[in-house]
Amino acid sequence: MTSVLSTIDKPLTETGGNRQVSWIGLIDPRIRILCAATFAVAVVACNDFLALSAAVVVAFGLLSVSRLPAMQTLKRVATMDSFIIFILLLLPFTVPGTQMFTLWGFPASWEGLWQAIEIALKANAIVLALMALVGTMEPVTLGHALHSLKVPAGLVHLLMFTVRYIDVLREEYLRLRQAMKARGFRPSTGWHTYRSFGYLVGMMLVRSMERSERILGAMKCRGFTGHIPLLDRMRFRPADALFAAGFCALLLGLAALEVTHGAI
Amino acid sequence: MHIVDGALSNPVVAAGVVLAVGGLAQGLRKLPMEKIPVAGVLSATFFVASLIHVPIGPSSVHLIMNGLAGLVLGWAAFPALFVGLLLQAVFFGFGGLTVLGVNTVVIAGPAVIVGLLLGGRIQNSPTRAAAIWAGLGGGLAIALTTAFVAIALALTGDEFLPAAKLVFLAHIPVIVIEALLTGAAVYLAKQVKPELFDDLQGAVR
Incomplete structure (x- = not known):
């Protein structure tokens, strides 16, 4: 089922079984969705190079423990829309600032280069974390989890x-x-x-x-009356709390890095 | 055309989320449970259509077909295309999470606009005229999508302005291709299953 969507050969059952290949797959799907969302908001708010690099490291860490096929996933993430790559390449030439070099009479600025790098770091960190935390879920599980998150x-x-x-x-x-x-x-x-x-x-x-x-x-x-029952077998266990706490600590670490390092 | 996380300014991202939530609420209101199977299957159809690559010279473009989605689904195109974008972000890594709102407005907004503008004409016109109107709608939807992307970038900062203009120019061939394909698709659908548009207009819209 859903081989187009699967990024990994998961042992799927048609009813939406939740067996996964890595320990991240055992964490409550709702917690994983919330973690991915908070990570995204936190990373977008960061502006410091060190903090953003740390975010990319966190995302790579998540990718490796999620046991997604690394090369395949990275290739997917790298093939961003050509128009985004185009915009990033143009940025050094459109942002005014200290001149880096001149290409055919167009000056390129360090500030523009930095802005392009910043966007690339943010985008890749968030997408990798999203794919590692939520993309490893069976699509049906994603639906059930979203339902219990009041969607x-x-x-x-x-x-x-x-x-x-x-x-x-x-x-x-x-x-x-x-x-x-x-x-x-x-x-x-x-x-x-x-x-x-x-x-x-x-x-x-x-x-x-x-x-x-x-x-x-x-x-x-078969008696469809306009209502489909949603299986709701998710339980919040101590391990989930531990994961959530650990993830929060990581995010706080990122924030601390941003504040202390960015302020100097 | 997926904008990535971190590219847009916070007010633009927030506005995108608000507009997307509003559009979703309105779209779901027009979608009774009875019509969920139709909308879901069509949402999957447009997801698959977006994986089709059409050659253009030495390169190729992938289809968006949001104009056709709007013509068939009306307001319901908004949640249907949102679902596709969500799945693409989560499982393919296309686009991003915080920009999901903006991306939804950019793709689904034009779909709904085209659907509301031209849906009735497609329904009532004879096959050939309907195909021409659909072609206009298909082209208009991509033109609006590109314009929305350009607006989002321009509102973020002046440094994106040249890129936004170039992106619009670069998409003119895509506008033409989508117009031709949408016209042909409606031409065939009107001939094979003339009631296709009536069915949904009456119910889903």
């Missing part, structure tokens, strides 16, 4: 349905692509290609609609 039921159900059908529809897409290939379709730049891709998306839309009608029919047949 509206409608949104959680929408999330669950999306998670459930991403793989199904991806297979549908691959089947359609294979059928196109069998008929000699080779993508290139041109009206024919764009029209064919448009028809492909349109066909997926039609089939999805029909599929959802069948799903609703099947659900109604």
